[in-house]
Amino acid sequence: EAQVTQNPRYLITVTGKKLTVTCSQNMNHEYMSWYRQDPGLGLRQIYYSMNVEVTDKGDVPEGYKVSRKEKRNFPLILESPSPNQTSLYFCASSLGRGNEQFFGPGTRLTVL
Amino acid sequence: QKEVEQNSGPLSVPEGAIASLNCTYSDRGSQSFFWYRQYSGKSPELIMSIYSNGDKEDGRFTAQLNKASQYVSLLIRDSQPSDSATYLCAVMGNYGQNFVFGPGTRLSVLP
Numbered sequence: 001e002a003q004v005t006q007n008p009r010y011l012i013t014v015t016g017k018k019l020t021v022t023c024s025q026n027m028n029h030e031y032m033s034w035y036r037q038d039p040g041l042g043l044r045q046i047y048y049s050m051n052v053e054v055t056d057k058g059d060v061p062e063g064y065k066v067s068r069k070e071k072r073n074f075p076l077i078l079e080s081p082s083p084n085q086t087s088l089y090f091c092a093s094s095l096g097r098g099n100e101q102f103f104g105p106g107t108r109l110t111v112l
Numbered sequence: 113q114k115e116v117e118q119n120s121g122p123l124s125v126p127e128g129a130i131a132s133l134n135c136t137y138s139d140r141g142s143q144s145f146f147w148y149r150q151y152s153g154k155s156p157e158l159i160m161s162i163y164s165n166g167d168k169e170d171g172r173f174t175a176q177l178n179k180a181s182q183y184v185s186l187l188i189r190d191s192q193p194s195d196s197a198t199y200l201c202a203v204m205g206n207y208g209q210n211f212v213f214g215p216g217t218r219l220s221v222l223p
Contacts, residue, residue: 033211043156043200043213058210090155098144098163098204101211103155 002027004104006091012110013081021076021107023091031094032074033058033101034066036087043090049074050097081111115139116203116214124220131188133217135201138182144204145177147186149197150216156200160186191221 004025013019025032033048035058045058049068063085065077074093078085088108092101115138125131133147144163148156160175162168162184168175174187184203188195201214 035213040215042215043202045210045212048210056210059212100146100158100161101202102158106155 002102004091004093004102006089006104006107008107009105010108012112014112015082016080019078019081019109021078021089021091021109023074023076023104024072025074025093025102026072027093027095027102028071029093029095029102030071031097031099031101032068033092034064034074034076035090035092036060036085037090037106038087046076046089081109083111085109086111116201116212118199118201118214118217120215121218122220123217124222125191127191127193127221127223129191129221131191131195131219131221133186133188133199133201133219135184135186135203135214136182137184137201137203137212139203139205139212140179140182142179142182142203142205145175145184146202147173147175147184148200148202148213149195150200151197159199188219191219193221193223195219196221 034046035043044060047066049055091104094101147159150156162175162177172189176185198216200216
């Protein structure tokens with residue numbers, strides 16, 4: 001089954017404790033991206049990747065890191081999480097940059 | 113800063129009616145346009161993509177694009193209670209690489 005998977009689905013952590021949210025797709029897509037969704041602010045793009053080893057900032061990259069060492073994986077790293085990073089996070093992938101994106105199930109992160 | 117705007121709603125329509133959702137965007141160079149549906153607590157799912165001016169129909173859904181007016185809309189015919197969700201408009205520019213989503217319009221279809 002073609003899909004985008006994310007882990008974990010739910011995470012509660014404390015300020016400053018480094019964490020990684022994994023994202024994997026099995027569709028051989030080149031384009032992958034991370035979003036956060038907050039009430040009243042909608043979906044905002046954090047980082048995106050055009051292909052392996054090619055990443056770039058979206059609209060809200062501060063406090064996040066990403067890497068794209070393999071085509072299928074695009075982890076999101078929070079080196080020192082803060083409470084304002086409490087949010088619902090979605091990973092998405094698409095065949096290319098102009099194509100429709102397919103979303104993972106989401107990761108609900110709470111930073112205390 | 114590219115912007116995508118939508119009426120936040122809620123938009124309420126009776127079952128069987130036509131629901132009309134609108135979206136405007138600021139980047140005149142935008143080339144790719146998408147409508148997503150999102151149920152509460154779930155991930156967005158693609159309804160339609162449109163790339164050229166005019167109408168595109170898929171079942172009960174019709175997307176309309178007018179690049180001169182920087183406007184894209186989604187019509188839902190014969191609305192069903194199961195269509196009750198938030199509808200997100202997404203735009204990708206010609207030169208930029210990132211997607212910009214609108215804030216979404218909440219649709220409520222009343223039985």
